[in-house]
Amino acid sequence: MHLTPPRDYEEYYQFAKAMTREVDGRQVHGVTARGIGTWSTIATGFLTGFSSYGCRDFDDQMNCTINSPKAVEFTELWVKGLKECGPLAWTSNSWYDTKEQFESGQYGMWLTVDFFAVGFENPAKSRIAGKVGYTLAPAGPDGTIRSNIWTWALAINRFSQKKLASWLFIQWATSKEQLMTAAMAGNWNPSRQSVWNDPRVASITKDWDNYRDVVSENLQNYARVCFTPQSEVPAIGDRWARALQEIWSGTEAQVALDRAAADIDRIIEKSGMKSLTQ
Amino acid sequence: MQPVERRWQDRYLPYLIILPALVLTIGILYPFILAVVYSLTDYRLVSPVRHFIGLTNYLDSFRDISFWSSLGVTLLYAALTIMIEVPLGLGVAMLLNHEIRGMRAFRFILIIPLMMPPVIAALMWKMIMAENGILNYFIGLIGAAPVPWLAHTYSLLSIVLIDVWLYTPFCAIILLAGLQSLPKEPYESALVDRAPGFFIFRRLTLPMLKPFLILAILFRTIDSLRMFDLVYATTKGSHSTMLMQVSAYYEAFRWYNMGKSLSHMIIIWIVIFIVSRMLVSWWNRAMQRATGTER
Structure with a gap:
């Protein structure tokens, strides 16, 4: 219906x-x-x-x-x-x-x-x-x-004594490879456009009614903090x-x-x- | 003249013996003193810099209506749980005090809730009290509308109910131990005199059991005033279930105001200390009366 x-x-x-x-x-x-x-x-x-x-x-x-x-x-x-x-x-x-x-x-x-x-x-x-x-x-x-x-953000505390290690960690955690692995394992946060557009990720959502179109339109035109x-x-x-x-x-x-x-x-x-x- | 070894023992052995107690005392006192000191600062979890601000955190709390509401809800929660659990525990203890067939199994069943971690018990009850949970199913069988157990003013009473389920056995065990330690002679005399059951309960059992009743009240008061897990696991502390411990948790770990949170903790500690001292002195008098050492 x-x-x-x-x-x-x-x-x-x-x-x-x-x-x-x-x-x-x-x-x-x-x-x-x-x-x-x-x-x-x-x-x-x-x-x-x-x-x-x-x-x-x-x-x-x-x-x-x-x-x-x-x-x-x-x-x-x-x-x-x-x-x-x-x-x-x-x-x-x-x-x-x-x-x-x-x-x-x-x-x-x-x-x-x-x-x-x-x-x-x-x-x-x-x-x-x-x-x-x-x-x-x-x-x-x-x-x-x-x-x-709703954003999740990774930040480096300005009082941190290990800023380089934090920066390297953030790069790893937000990399295409890591987000791709997470998305394919069911942790659904394909927040990089390259991951969202990846055919393997797209194939997961193919049976979810109009989900993909709606999310894309929302992010493109309406989403903001x-x-x-x-x-x-x-x-x-x-x-x-x-x-x-x-x-x-x-x-x-x-x-x-x-x-x-x-x-x-x-x-x-x-x-x-x-x-x-x- | 004493041998050198003996003199060494006489001098140092007492200190050596009390050393574990001393270490334990320091272990208890150090975090407590630290909490008092931090409660006098503007310590925030997001900043390593803190300044001494005197009693500002305490005065801020006293001016805040939500602090008084939280304190009131906490005291109400403690009063309700004690008023239900202790009499109910006494009733259960008196039933279990009879040596009849199968009583050992009942005693075992009684302590099952006590073995359950409170958070698990709370989550289990949250499912039982859900809109489509078993409690509303039974209510539906008699044609009544489902009850929002964990909303409105129901939520505090529902958490009290979970507390009662979880901790009445604790009261029952203390009181059962008390009942089993009571002397038999006064009861034998009362039976010879054909005293009625209620008279025996009122004039013999209750007075002799008083130290145990106070003990149960003491333990449950302290625990109820410190309640956190049942509330957080069920309602996350809605406005009608915002106990002091939960509000301190929010203040510290969601809003990062460690100094203010610790001031709440110190205030509730003072309340617990005063109530406990009163109960302990009441317990001392009851013990002296029960053992005939009253002065």
């Missing part, structure tokens, strides 16, 4: 509602997402939707803006979808819980990282292998898609994720986000980043 993908977040919510029903005596929820109180809950689908909706985490003076009227509107819509059409105990869903539940066929949609497809399409472990369709994230009200890239670059991403993301949990548990969105924004402003103030913008 082929469905028309949701074009915006209102449709995303409506689709989630329509897909929430019992199938063969089992409850299927229309939508899922990570829900634990850590920044990973923000960094995946939520931040893509939040950014596409035209919201930002900080303004140019590094004032937290996660409680702006637009941000509150989007957050309310996102959490409403999860509350009405999502996992029963969303706040305890880590990435691996959500992935396992999705692979067991409990959910209709999941706006998440593309590399999880290797698990979805593994017939030995997944009940939905060969049945998943892939699409771009819904667009914001102005038709824009801003898809957050949507967090404002700063060193306190884990602390700020964790605090923000807790606000989502509070809203899901019944606190008014404006109240929860105002409190979180005040805490985040304090974290930024303490880190000294605010003075860099003045």
Whole structure:
């Protein structure tokens, strides 16, 4: 069965509602997402939707803006979808819980990282292998898609006494050969274009519906880092994720986000980043 | 005049004997003192530079509403686990104190949860409490809607339930040992006088068992106030299950604020120390009363 993908977040919510029903005596929820109180809950689908909706985490003076009227509107819509059409105990869903539940066929949609497809399409472990369709994230009200890239980075500490060894390690770890070996062994991170275009890697994805086209289009046109670059991403993301949990548990969105924004402003103030913008 | 060898022994042997205890004490005290010192600095894991900032970490915590919420949840968690585990452990111990057929097997079954690593127990219960888990399956059999065991306010109670499953046997074993060490004569006299069962329990068993009850409360208080693994493995510390240990973990290893994290640890250590001292002095009085050495 082929469905028309949701074009915006209102449709995303409506689709989630329509897909929430019992199938063969089992409850299927229309939508899922990570829900634990850590920044990973923000960094995946939520931040893509939040950014596409035209919201930002900080303004140019590094004032937290996660409680702006637009941000509150989007957050309310996102959490409403999860509350009405999502996992029963969303706040305890880590990435691996959500992935396992999705692979067991409990959910209709999941706006998440593309590399999880290797698990979805593994017939030995997944009940939905060969049945998943892939699409771009819904667009914001102005038709824009801003898809957050979750990057893993290897860095060299400036206090390191073995910078050359670190540099050699990074070269090895990110080399074509190493990424190729990893991808072929099921560690699905073909992040170099040469690896992604390699026929051996392409052959792995040939039966994954339109996965390859969607990922390529997303990377080419929409993917970007949507967090404002700063060193306190884990602390700020964790605090923000807790606000989502509070809203899901019944606190008014404006109240929860105002409190979180005040805490985040304090974290930024303490880190000294605010003075860099003045 | 003593031989030279004897004088050497008299002088140094006592020091030699206490040396292992001394080494052990230093081994315990050194990390503790280091933690206190670091809690007075702005030590961050991402920077090798640290400065002495006095009590700033402590004062920051006292001004932070999430610190008080975390402390409150921790105290509530400890209170709930103790209020359930100790009476339940006492009931189980009294049942197991009867010498009937098959009781040895029951005693063995009782300690199975204790043999399980807490993280494994927590993950096992997480599956049991999942939306499609066995607990909701049984609830469904009576026509009720599935319960979000690990969300909302349920989550704290669910983790208390896991704690009860895991540690009630510990209380039961301590109290069973206590019951088996009680003198038989007072019970024989009570039976001769045809005293009712509840009277015997209230007037004989409970007073004589008091030191063991306090011991069980003491151990479970310390453990509950330090709880981390059950919470982290189930909810990762959602806003309603953010115990002090979990918040200290976040502060240290996710936000890299080692100094602030250690200040949380020192505060919870002070709470544990005060509660433990009170319980130990209560236990001393109970022991003196039980052994008739009360002054």
